[in-house]
Amino acid sequence: MLLSNYIINDIEIQSVNQSIASLKKLFNELTYTHVPVEKDGIFIGSISENDLRCFENDKTLKDYQYALERFFVRNTDNWLDILKNFSVNNANLIPVLDQESNKYLGYVELGDIMSFFNDTPFLKENGAILVVGKNFTEYSFSEISQIVESSNNKLLGAFVSKIENDVAEITIKVNLAGINDLIQTLRRYGYTILSSHEEDAYTKNLQERSDYLDKYLNI
Numbered sequence: 001m002l003l004s005n006y007i008i009n010d011i012e013i014q015s016v017n018q019s020i021a022s023l024k025k026l027f028n029e030l031t032y033t034h035v036p037v038e039k040d041g042i043f044i045g046s047i048s049e050n051d052l053r054c055f056e057n058d059k060t061l062k063d064y065q066y067a068l069e070r071f072f073v074r075n076t077d078n079w080l081d082i083l084k085n086f087s088v089n090n091a092n093l094i095p096v097l098d099q100e101s102n103k104y105l106g107y108v109e110l111g112d113i114m115s116f117f118n119d120t121p122f123l124k125e126n127g128a129i130l131v132v133g134k135n136f137t138e139y140s141f142s143e144i145s146q147i148v149e150s151s152n153n154k155l156l157g158a159f160v161s162k163i164e165n166d167v168a169e170i171t172i173k174v175n176l177a178g179i180n181d182l183i184q185t186l187r188r189y190g191y192t193i194l195s196s197h198e199e200d201a202y203t204k205n206l207q208e209r210s211d212y213l214d215k216y217l218n219i
Contacts, residue, residue, distance in 0.1 A: 121157065
């Protein structure tokens with residue numbers, strides 16, 4: 001992903017000497033959570049709409065400079081770091097600075113980054129999603145890849161979606177070939193299948209035995 005393809009300059013960076021009243025008017029015309037701010041041509045942070053609404057109209061942003069939030073991304077950052085930045089700062093706009101000069105280049109929108117994510121094979125390609133669990137010290141992505149490929153599947157993506165009580169929850173997406181064989185192989189390697197699948201013969205057998213036992217006990 002080239003971040004430069006997603007940088008926008010539709011909204012000018014605002015001066016710290018801007019009046020609060022004019023900034024409130026600007027936010028009335030926008031759907032952004034923040035706008036970037038500069039002082040003497042240098043980016044110094046962003047002001048959120050929620051904070052701005054509490055300020056007095058007859059003052060300038062310089063009077064509330066302490067409220068500026070100093071988050072940003074570099075033009076060399078990858079999309080996962082950028083996505084995390086959006087989440088951590090609860091923002092839908094993030095300023096972009098040049099890696100070498102710290103020059104303000106513009107901003108990126110959350111919607112554009114999410115659109116890029118939606119176009120990745122992990123979400124776009126047809127396939128099956130499995131959620132598995134294993135002790136955090138025992139799983140490895142190289143092992144998971146080997147298991148997937150040995151079952152004549154192709155790995156479209158995998159990530160750790162949760163860690164709790166030293167157990168890693170791993171979300172895997174594969175193409176649709178031989179998913180039951182894959183599920184059984186993962187079990188043999190000590191992975192717990194946390195998601196439910198109609199193709200899971202092991203679960204079907206357990207359910208059939210349980211149904212038979214219930215029927216027997218009710219005779």
